[in-house]
Amino acid sequence: MFSLNDNKLAHEIVSNIKKKKINLKFMHVCGTHQDTLVKHGLDFFLKDCGIEIGQGPGCPVCVTTPKEIEEMIFLAKNGKIVTTFGDMIRVPGEKKSLQNLKTEGYDIRTVYGIEDAVLIAKNNPDKEIVFMAVGFETTAPTTASAILKNPPENFSILCCHRTIPFALKTIIDMGELKIDGLIEPGHVSTIIGIEPYEFISREYNIPQVIAGFEPIDILMGVWMLIIQIEQNSPFVQNEYSRAVKREGNIKAQKVMNKVFEVCDVKWRGFPIIPKSGLVLKNDFDQYDSRKKFEDDIIDLQNYKFKEPKGCRCGELLRGLISPRECPLFGVKCFPDNPIGPCMVSIEGSCNIEFKYLKNK
Amino acid sequence: MCLAIPGKIIKIDDKDDSATVDYGDGTKRMINISLVDVKIGDYVLVHAGFAIEKLDEVEAQKTLDLFREMLSDLEGK
Ligand code: SF4
Numbered sequence: 001m002f003s004l005n006d007n008k009l010a011h012e013i014v015s016n017i018k019k020k021k022i023n024l025k026f027m028h029v030c031g032t033h034q035d036t037l038v039k040h041g042l043d044f045f046l047k048d049c050g051i052e053i054g055q056g057p058g059c060p061v062c063v064t065t066p067k068e069i070e071e072m073i074f075l076a077k078n079g080k081i082v083t084t085f086g087d088m089i090r091v092p093g094e095k096k097s098l099q100n101l102k103t104e105g106y107d108i109r110t111v112y113g114i115e116d117a118v119l120i121a122k123n124n125p126d127k128e129i130v131f132m133a134v135g136f137e138t139t140a141p142t143t144a145s146a147i148l149k150n151p152p153e154n155f156s157i158l159c160c161h162r163t164i165p166f167a168l169k170t171i172i173d174m175g176e177l178k179i180d181g182l183i184e185p186g187h188v189s190t191i192i193g194i195e196p197y198e199f200i201s202r203e204y205n206i207p208q209v210i211a212g213f214e215p216i217d218i219l220m221g222v223w224m225l226i227i228q229i230e231q232n233s234p235f236v237q238n239e240y241s242r243a244v245k246r247e248g249n250i251k252a253q254k255v256m257n258k259v260f261e262v263c264d265v266k267w268r269g270f271p272i273i274p275k276s277g278l279v280l281k282n283d284f285d286q287y288d289s290r291k292k293f294e295d296d297i298i299d300l301q302n303y304k305f306k307e308p309k310g311c312r313c314g315e316l317l318r319g320l321i322s323p324r325e326c327p328l329f330g331v332k333c334f335p336d337n338p339i340g341p342c343m344v345s346i347e348g349s350c351n352i353e354f355k356y357l358k359n360k
Numbered sequence: 361m362c363l364a365i366p367g368k369i370i371k372i373d374d375k376d377d378s379a380t381v382d383y384g385d386g387t388k389r390m391i392n393i394s395l396v397d398v399k400i401g402d403y404v405l406v407h408a409g410f411a412i413e414k415l416d417e418v419e420a421q422k423t424l425d426l427f428r429e430m431l432s433d434l435e436g437k
Contacts, residue, residue, distance in 0.1 A: 009427055032363050085408075113409030115392060135408070138364065142410040145394045187364045190405060190413040220427055242420040243405055249413050252395040347363075 013219040017049045017226065024051050025178050026225060027171070027319050029058030029164060030185035031347020032213050038356045040215045051222060054177075054319040057167055058185060060135045060160075061087045061345035062317060063267040066305035068132075068160050069093040071297050073101060075130050075158070075289065078296045081107045083117040084132035087345040092308055092338065114146040114157075121155035130289045133157040136164055138187040140278055141252035144259035147280070147287055156289040161278040162265060164188050165196045170273045172204050177319055181225035183218070184210040186240040191256075193248025194236045201234040212240040259284060268307075268341065269314030311340035316349055323353040330354060364407035366415055367391070369398050381406060 028034070034055045037043045046053060057063050070093050076082040082098065089098040089110055102108040107127075111117045117131035133143045140161040147157070164185065172179060184197055189210045197208050207228035211221030221239050228234055238244055256278075265277025280288045290297065307314060311333070312326040323329050323342070333339040335351055342348035367381030370388070377394040381404065392410045404411035 013427075115409050138407055138412060141395050141412065142392070142408045145392065145410065187405065187407065187412065190364075216427070220423075223430070239423065241423060242416050243413055245413075249395060251397065252412065255395060 010216050010219055013216070013223050014045055014049065017046070017051065017219075017223065020049075020226060022050045022226065024180040024226070024229070026051060026053045026181045026183060026222065027056045027177075027179050028053060028183035028185070028211075029056045029168065030183075030188070031055075031059045031345065031349075031352070032187070033058070033183060033185065033211065033218060034347070034349055034352050036213050036215055036218055038352050042215055042218060046222065053183070053222075054322065055316070055349045056171060056319045057267055057269065057317045058164075059317075059342065059345050059347040059349070060139070060162065061085070061091060062313060062341040062348050063162060063269070064088065064091070064134055064160050064341070065266050065268050066094055066307065067266075067300060067303070068158070069098070070300055070303075070305065071158055071290070072098060072130070072132050074297050074300065075293060076101050076106045076108055078293070080128045080130045080293070081109060081120060081124060082130050082132070083109045083111045083120060085112075085134060086110045087347075088132060088134055090338065090344045091341045092344075094305060114143050118146055118149075118151045118155055121152045125152065125154060127154060128293075129155050130293075131155070131157045132160060134160045136162060136185070136188050137191045137256075138185075140260065141191060141249075141256050144255045147259050147284055148255060151287065153286065156287045156292050157280070158289040159260075159279055161260070162267065163192075163262070163276055163278065165192075165200070166276040167267060167270070167273050168197075168200055170270060170276070171318060172200070172206070174318070179206060179319075180229060182206060182208045183221050183225070184208055184236070186210060186212050186217075186243060189238075189240065189244045189248070191249050191252050193244065194238060194246050195248075197236045201236055205234050207234040208236045210236065210238045210240050210244050212243065267317070269317035308339045313340040313342045313348075313350075316342055323350040326350070330357070364405035364412055366403055367406050369393075369400055369402050369404060369411075372398070372400060379411070381411070 098108045121129040209221040209224045211217045260278040263277045263279045264274045266272045315321045338344045343350040367383045370382045371380040379393045396411045403415040
């Protein structure tokens, strides 16, 4: 269904890239891109052609901070039914994960989406239900849509939504690594469209391509970046036009704008990133777990959280290292015994690298 | 988590913004369509139980044509 499979074309692209004899470093910010890259060995092929592609902070579960996980743990310990996506439950907090709490008998439930959490609230009117709302612009409109439908009073969200464009700006401003081009996340872009990325090409002279998730989409994205570099005409090119419109999904943007306002927020591995988070507008205070249960989590507000000992997720998320450069990778840290979030999430680069190890 | 799967709308229930999608592998699921304007037969991307965008078949074909064209230009050089 809508797959762009064409092996011959893929090989042609690779051999044409090879002929260019280049040495470039690109970044993408999407777990699904990383999965395609590693699963099909494209990371390996491209490296051979002089192109390195690192993941950056493109994993919502991974960039969620220890503090946010601890907030959920506190709420669960205070008798709330805590709900979130599967991966989030297994991320280690400072001492425990939500999964550990679940085995201790606390009520932690995995949901597929926010509507499942609302249903739990409807079915448990005498309990408070908290949904940990994690995800980038792809997921935020689903949260907003559910909030606009007036969920029951015993439902609220711990909002952890983050947005991509200003995180990219921060990575570039931090100046820790050279970025010759950016591959932008296809599904974030279905919502936001092209415009929110444009300042990056304009102000930093960096080419960008919004790419889909088939191997050929990524190869084409790489090819488009190379051509932009050769022509020295950086802009935001849309390779994924079957799903991304120039203006994005306006209906989804309107729903988001009704419910959320932009805020500054810390990302794991980063300092506070201006304008990269979403909070519920005041009109929706009754659905904001942080306001509703302020007393339950007040002790966490000034606490200094530590990252798991030895874990290099922070550097990974800033694109500075690859998973195998972490000494704990496959030695002490495995998907079923993860030390950091990048080994837990199916979008985390350590998890993806481990999953396809045998392919290499 | 930004994973979104394409599916075909096979039934629409307007009153609660829901529709049934067929994923083409035998699975069907109820999804929320409040974020898109769709009709039966449209293909959508589904994420966390919501359709987040309609897929455009014509654009998919155009992309492939464009790839082939770019490469044949190259070989012509
Ligand atoms: S391998 Fe484990 S410890 Fe190392 S960076 Fe990845 S998640 Fe952290």
